Amino acid sequence: MKWDALEEEPCSVARTVAVIGDRWSLLVLRECFLRIRRFDDFQASLGITRHLLADRLKKLVRFGVLRKIPYQEAPKRYEYILTQKGLDLYPIIMSIVHWGNVHMVDSRGRPMLHEHKTCKKMFDPVMVCSECGEPLSAKAVHVHPGPGARKSSPVHAKAQERAKRAAD
């Protein structure tokens, strides 16, 4: 599968993966949320090659996640800052951080702690249902085809059959 095919897929995971689903994009975004904005700063703090960094920044700008803002004329220089679309990636980054905190820390403990300015406490992010506010788990969620669905695949039907039989 090509990257371009991914954006066209009738699946919100695939389309999002087309934007952020590679080794570097997520790390570039992490730096954005840590207020890094300039080419050489990204390069220094990530150790990414300049070639790839230029490529990834271009991609993120193309998808409307970052915006290029001039911060000086002569010579013209730009900063890369998050758009609203980019800021909306925050829950993805935070859930990634949290999973890493729970499952990938070494004996020294968490690399970072997060303080909620609103309540002034150290916190973890929790994903809840927009309707009832309860924390979400995979088992409590049922999936329905939406208006933009592809016709349901026989593979999934078969696998769900099997899963149901196994539950008995």
Add this chain to the structure above:
Amino acid sequence: MKWDALEEEPCSVARTVAVIGDRWSLLVLRECFLRIRRFDDFQASLGITRHLLADRLKKLVRFGVLRKIPYQEAPKRYEYILTQKGLDLYPIIMSIVHWGNVHMVDSRGRPMLHEHKTCKKMFDPVMVCSECGEPLSAKAVHVHPGPGARKSSPVHAKAQERAKRAAD
């Protein structure tokens, strides 16, 4: 940077990216949450090459995200099912789906809808603070070095200086 170096980084994003930060791993996990469990079913529903699928499944098993369970003897065949560590990836998948739903849908609308069995309503996932329950935004969060932090980088110090000056 090599993949192996990524797992060692003192950063929960980097370590998580080492597990799920490639084009295919997230899509394989999507299928897992849709109850796909067998090699040929993954292959058929994703269109991934068999070579890469074998490689990714091996990686996910190695990281403890999937477990290989025999479902028949003679010939011995295995299913890949999510461990608890794998099930804990659900908030990541859901936040990815949600971002795609908001920012990447075409005119036909969402490919999938989610029903919360507990309250029986269609919902969106919302990320909240574990302490006060308020929805989280990037601006309301302050970052502190934790016990496993690397010594703070001059690049970040400089960038945060600049960000503060720009705010005035």
Add this chain to the structure above:
DNA sequence: TATTGACAGTTCTAAAATAGAACTTAAGGT
């Protein structure tokens, strides 16, 4: 008995992406 099909991979070559280093352009300071 021979053949076909399901399943879970492995092996091969060609194409694409990435790493690592050097080079470019443009202006300001010493």
Add this chain to the structure above:
DNA sequence: ACCTTAAGTTCTATTTTAGAACTGTCAATA
């Protein structure tokens, strides 16, 4: 004149990925 900062671009070598074909086991069918 020469050095520095900044934001890229260009080059070659290495690694990953795509795409297709092949292997090994067993069960069911002709």
